[in-house]
Amino acid sequence: MFDYNHALILAFMLFTLGTAGVLLRRSALVVFMSIELMLNAVNLVLVVFSRLRGDLDGQVICFFIMAVAAAEAAVGLAIIIAFFKRKKHVDLDRASLLRS
Amino acid sequence: METVLFYLFAALTLASGLMVITRRNPVASALYLVLCFFGLAGIYVLMDAYFLAAIQIAVYAGAIMVLFLFVIMLLRLEPTELPSFMNSWSKRLYVAVTLVLGGVFLGLDLMRTVNTGADSALTGEAGAIADRLFNRYLLPFEVTALLLLVAIVGAVVMARRESPKPTASMEEV
Amino acid sequence: MTNWNVSLLAPEIVLSVCALLIMLLDPPLRRKRLAGFSESVALVGFLGALFLGLMRIGLPVDSSFGGFLIADALSTYLHILFAVIGLSVLIMSIPWLRRDGVRQTEFLVLLIFAVIGMMIMSCSAEMVTMFIGLELLSLPLYVLAGYLRNRERTIEASLKYFLLGAFASALLLMGIALQWGTYGTLHLSSVAPGSGAAPLSLPLAAAGFWLVVVGLGFKVSAVPFHFWTADVYEGSPTPVTALMSTGTKAAAMAVLLRLMSAGFAPAAIEWMPVLWWLAVLTMSVGNLMALVQANIKRMLAFSGIAHAGYLLLAICAGGTAGNAALLFYLAGYTVMNLGAFAIVGLLEGKGERFQSIYDYSGLAKRNPWLAAMMTIFLLSLAGIPATVGFMGKFFIFTETLKAGHIGLVVIALLNSLVSVYYYLRVIYLMYMKDEWGEKPVCRVPASVGILLAFTTLVTLWLGVAPNRLLDALMAAARIF
Numbered sequence: 001m002f003d004y005n006h007a008l009i010l011a012f013m014l015f016t017l018g019t020a021g022v023l024l025r026r027s028a029l030v031v032f033m034s035i036e037l038m039l040n041a042v043n044l045v046l047v048v049f050s051r052l053r054g055d056l057d058g059q060v061i062c063f064f065i066m067a068v069a070a071a072e073a074a075v076g077l078a079i080i081i082a083f084f085k086r087k088k089h090v091d092l093d094r095a096s097l098l099r100s
Numbered sequence: 101m102e103t104v105l106f107y108l109f110a111a112l113t114l115a116s117g118l119m120v121i122t123r124r125n126p127v128a129s130a131l132y133l134v135l136c137f138f139g140l141a142g143i144y145v146l147m148d149a150y151f152l153a154a155i156q157i158a159v160y161a162g163a164i165m166v167l168f169l170f171v172i173m174l175l176r177l178e179p180t181e182l183p184s185f186m187n188s189w190s191k192r193l194y195v196a197v198t199l200v201l202g203g204v205f206l207g208l209d210l211m212r213t214v215n216t217g218a219d220s221a222l223t224g225e226a227g228a229i230a231d232r233l234f235n236r237y238l239l240p241f242e243v244t245a246l247l248l249l250v251a252i253v254g255a256v257v258m259a260r261r262e263s264p265k266p267t268a269s270m271e272e273v
Numbered sequence: 274m275t276n277w278n279v280s281l282l283a284p285e286i287v288l289s290v291c292a293l294l295i296m297l298l299d300p301p302l303r304r305k306r307l308a309g310f311s312e313s314v315a316l317v318g319f320l321g322a323l324f325l326g327l328m329r330i331g332l333p334v335d336s337s338f339g340g341f342l343i344a345d346a347l348s349t350y351l352h353i354l355f356a357v358i359g360l361s362v363l364i365m366s367i368p369w370l371r372r373d374g375v376r377q378t379e380f381l382v383l384l385i386f387a388v389i390g391m392m393i394m395s396c397s398a399e400m401v402t403m404f405i406g407l408e409l410l411s412l413p414l415y416v417l418a419g420y421l422r423n424r425e426r427t428i429e430a431s432l433k434y435f436l437l438g439a440f441a442s443a444l445l446l447m448g449i450a451l452q453w454g455t456y457g458t459l460h461l462s463s464v465a466p467g468s469g470a471a472p473l474s475l476p477l478a479a480a481g482f483w484l485v486v487v488g489l490g491f492k493v494s495a496v497p498f499h500f501w502t503a504d505v506y507e508g509s510p511t512p513v514t515a516l517m518s519t520g521t522k523a524a525a526m527a528v529l530l531r532l533m534s535a536g537f538a539p540a541a542i543e544w545m546p547v548l549w550w551l552a553v554l555t556m557s558v559g560n561l562m563a564l565v566q567a568n569i570k571r572m573l574a575f576s577g578i579a580h581a582g583y584l585l586l587a588i589c590a591g592g593t594a595g596n597a598a599l600l601f602y603l604a605g606y607t608v609m610n611l612g613a614f615a616i617v618g619l620l621e622g623k624g625e626r627f628q629s630i631y632d633y634s635g636l637a638k639r640n641p642w643l644a645a646m647m648t649i650f651l652l653s654l655a656g657i658p659a660t661v662g663f664m665g666k667f668f669i670f671t672e673t674l675k676a677g678h679i680g681l682v683v684i685a686l687l688n689s690l691v692s693v694y695y696y697l698r699v700i701y702l703m704y705m706k707d708e709w710g711e712k713p714v715c716r717v718p719a720s721v722g723i724l725l726a727f728t729t730l731v732t733l734w735l736g737v738a739p740n741r742l743l744d745a746l747m748a749a750a751r752i753f
Contacts, residue, residue, distance in 0.1 A: 002102060002106040002107070002146070006110070007110075010114065013114060013117075014114070014136075017117045018117075018121075021121030024121070027177070029177070030120075030121070030126055033130060033168065034121055036160075037121075037133065037136065040136070040140055043152075043156075047147055050149070050222065050224070051147045051149075051222055054222045056222065056224060056229060060229055062152055063155070064240055064241075066160065069160070069164060070159060070163065070248075074252070074254070075250075075254040075255055075258070078258035078259040079258050081175070084175045090175065
């Protein structure tokens with residue numbers, strides 16, 4: 001059996017990668033994908049702890065997270081499409097109209 | 101065997117995760133993200149979370165990522181975007197904080213603060229999960245139903261076509 | 274035996290049924306030109322939820338769904354508050370929907386669902402339900418923020434709000450996952466260091482706790498997680514801004530209150546210094562940034578950040594009296610902000626053209642009543658005596674002093690002084706300056722007139738006789 005600590009480390013590395021993606025990338029789509037990466041890291045943490053604790057609740061919470069991710073994806077992508085229709089790009093750095 | 105597979109999947113997940121945030125072309129990012137989800141599904145199987153592994157593939161890699169790809173194709177984005185490497189000090193600060201936090205997480209785990217000796221033979225099968233879902237977690241489950249309804253309404257509002265007779269209100273500000 | 278008492282969810286169920294009715298019946302009825310159907314159903318829904326909330330006053334604490342749902346005095350109070358917020362935003366939005374010729378069916382449905390999300394958040398005793406409620410509140414708001422998706426500012430606000438909201442959700446979720454992993458439970462009363470549940474790993478539990486605080490900090494727009502607030506408030510349609518600044522803030526604050534005063538209370542020594550700084554930063558940055566804003570919505574956004582700082586002060590104070598002060602301030606903040614945003618919504622005109630504070634010059638001559646009411650709301654926000662804003666601040670500062678945070682109170686008082694300047698500037702413009710440019714005469718619809726009269730009266734009444742509400746809130750302030 002492999003070391004569960006390493007699975008946790010993997011999850012935290014993925015989470016950090018996702019956070020870095022959110023903060024560094026300019027394309028709204030890639031930022032959103034990075035957020036999905038973060039959510040998956042959360043799921044991995046839950047599965048590892050679920051296994052460690054012998055409690056299925058963790059996996060049930062994963063199920064909810066997936067449902068939320070799906071709902072967010074539907075709304076978020078629709079917003080990105082509307083944004084693109086209006087502005088012809090999805091570049092967050094150029095979306096600075098509101099910045100004072 | 102399991103150990104070898106775990107490290108293979110872990111390497112796959114991590115490498116493709118890194119590719120997601122470094123590719124210029126959003127299509128490439130999306131495809132690497134799918135690969136990353138497959139790697140995670142493999143790890144779930146190794147931890148006997150079978151049902152979750154299945155919906156990881158079906159829902160995440162299948163539904164959500166296909167939606168992403170559709171949108172990327174629909175928008176026909178040119179892969180011209182250069183990663184703006186820390187263009188403002190606030191971003192720089194946040195990245196520094198993130199990296200430090202990541203380092204702390206790693207450090208904590210390397211010190212083995214989590215007692216991993218207590219492995220359970222828990223298997224996540226659909227029946228057992230459904231039991232939890234419809235008993236203990238009934239309330240959040242029902243609220244999730246509302247959430248999905250909201251997602252449908254919201255997506256329709258944001259992405260529907262222009263109404264045939266444009267109202268005078270849509271003037272520019 | 275699990276208790277499945279669905280009746281505790283009655284307000285949520287009534288609202289859901291109304292939203293479904295609107296969605297099902299609006300298309301066939303619109304063909305028959307039956308105007309006003311959706312609005313009436315939404316109105317009935319909010320009034321019904323308000324009534325059901327009022328009916329619960331004084332009933333004993335009850336829980337349902339295996340302890341996932343808690344119906345205590347706090348949740349009853351918040352249900353009433355959210356029903357009032359929903360009702361007011363509905364009244365504000367109807368003239369706006371007509372004025373700008375916007376499709377209203379989906380707007381009303383999303384508004385109702387957002388309010389349901391707030392209610393679910395306020396009565397969940399455990400973090401999964403709380404999180405789903407938060408999402409049920411956030412998703413409609415992302416869409417409502419960009420409801421006029423052809424407008425550049427609006428769609429930018431929506432995208433910005435969505436990306437930062439989803440990011441905050443991911444942080445919050447990681448916090449929840451770590452909490453569950455280390456304690457094995459997510460009940461708000463038992464996830465805590467030293468609460469009996471033995472953590473697997475203390476550092477991970479601490480990391481989880483801080484991630485939860487950061488995630489909620491985004492929602493209450495506490496500094497340093499506030500940078501989205503002004504842009505999103507400015508870009509969103511004004512009724513939606515009113516909903517964000519009152520409802521979202523109240524719901525997230527309530528969850529923070531439940532967490533800090535129940536589950537996390539034993540660890541107060543650890544989080545108190547951080548919360549202290551959070552409160553100081555939030556107040557000071559909010560007030561200082563508000564000084565330089567020329568757009569009334571941006572000014573109110575930063576003033577909202579500053580008020581979130583005062584609310585954090587009350588969490589620092591803690592104790593039953595401190596919690597009661599927080600809940601009292603929440604009511605006051607809600608009422609005066611709803612009033613102020615209702616006036617902003619009336620005066621901005623079609624296409625939201627008049628949002629600069631200089632557009633308020635000479636308002637006293639054009640619309641003396643509106644100017645008078647705006648003055649009352651602004652004075653209350655500034656915390657001038659005889660208004661609810663003063664009373665709320667008075668209670669919070671006293672409780673904070675009693676808890677021994679003298680430095681915090683001094684900083685808060687200095688902040689209040691600074692804030693008087695930018696509120697008074699608008700009043701000065703309204704009364705002392707001549708009109709600036711040509712303005713259409715503003716006609717006040719009867720419904721909004723009633724709303725304004727109500728909020729004005731409550732602002733003044735609670736400022737003069739706050740004791741009855743405060744006494745009632747003492748019951749709500751005993752959490753778990």
